[in-house]
Amino acid sequence: MIEGEWHRTRLTKIPAPGQVITMLCGATGTAVFELSDERRRREIHRQCERCDVIYRRERGIPLRQDRIGHT
Structure with missing residues (x-):
């Protein structure tokens, strides 16, 4: 989470608290561990x-806007 937005990463291991990580979109944030209920x-x-x-796109999954209205 960065400023209320959930991001995806390509982590190969669990980051240490305080470690800076880069998200798929290029945003960076510091690893902090909290219970999801607290957030x-x-x-x-x-x-x-x-x-x-x-x-x-990396996984060949249709984009969300392409699936709206399709069954």
Whole structure:
């Protein structure tokens, strides 16, 4: 989470607290570990659209906007 936005990463191991990590979209943040219940009490999570597009393209998953209205 960076400023209320959930991001995706390419981690190969669990980062150490305080370690700087780079997200798929290029944003960077410091690793902090909290219980998800604690985070949810403070803010509503949003997904980073740029990370989602990169993740889906890498895996051949249709983009969200391409699936809306399709069955």
